[in-house]
Amino acid sequence: MDHENLLGAAGERISSLLDALGSGGPVARDRAEELVRQVTDLYGAGLERILQVLDGEGALTSSTLAALTSDPLVSGLLVIHGLHPLDLPARVAGALDSVRPYLGSHGGDVELLGISEEGVVRLRLLGSCQGCPSSSVTLKLAVEDAIETAAPEVTGIEVQEAAPATAPALIPVGALRSRLDGAGPSPGEVAGGTWEALPELSGLESGAVAGFLVSGLEVLACRIGTDIYAFVDRCPRCTRQMPGASLQRALAAPLGGGLLRCPHCRSHFDVRKAGVCLEDRNLHLDPLPLLLRGGVPSVAVPTAAEPP
Structure with missing residues (x-):
């Protein structure tokens, strides 16, 4: 397990153990909580003393402090014990x-x-x-x-989220000037890409996964209930496309959440969490924005994916 996830996993394990000890009665739970407090206070005092020693030796420089606080595990421990230099x-x-x-x-x-x-x-x-x-x-x-x-x-x-902007009564001078100069975006364009209609998404059944080629970009889409999700068709773990990917039920996820499984490396990606990888939370599928435009499902295709 990497350091970034160690602190959270340890906290969850301690909490579950305290809950289990609570079944032995209030006295057992109180003693277990006191034990955790004593150990936590001991390590907190040790961390504080380490920082004091480094500071006294002139070794606690700004670069050393930045290196310590940039480490997720060390930073988390400093926060827990009130020692983090940043508020x-x-x-x-x-x-x-x-x-x-x-x-x-x-x-x-x-x-x-x-x-x-x-x-x-x-x-x-x-x-x-x-x-x-x-x-x-x-x-x-x-x-x-x-x-x-x-x-x-x-x-x-x-x-x-701000309310949708209403159409202005007057055309701003800057917008008019850009259109006259030919630099303004066309109605189908968005910042960094274009909206491409994908009416096939309307017929996607709940639990189904399908692949589409949209303006040169391979797109993987799935549906959970009434919600549709779209991602770039590429597994971040094995770097391969995912034809034949299946949608599995995530037992711990609410509202019937699902997991996309890569058919090659069998990694699982939480659809409702923007495709975060369960096996490695540092990895995730690349989500694509979806929007109904004129009643037709449309996907935002990044400019880099468009054919020359």
């Missing part, structure tokens, strides 16, 4: 900065609106992913995991 807002802002390149590749961005006293992070979606059905899933993968790693004390994440 909560700074760590959340850093987490958002780390995923902006990923969101930007889909023509989107995210804005930090604030953090409540209860530890709830409020965000707003920006860019072309705003309002599309896959935006919440993209956010969950790209943003939520980053925030939970950098700031495990966060109690929740709320996403605010």
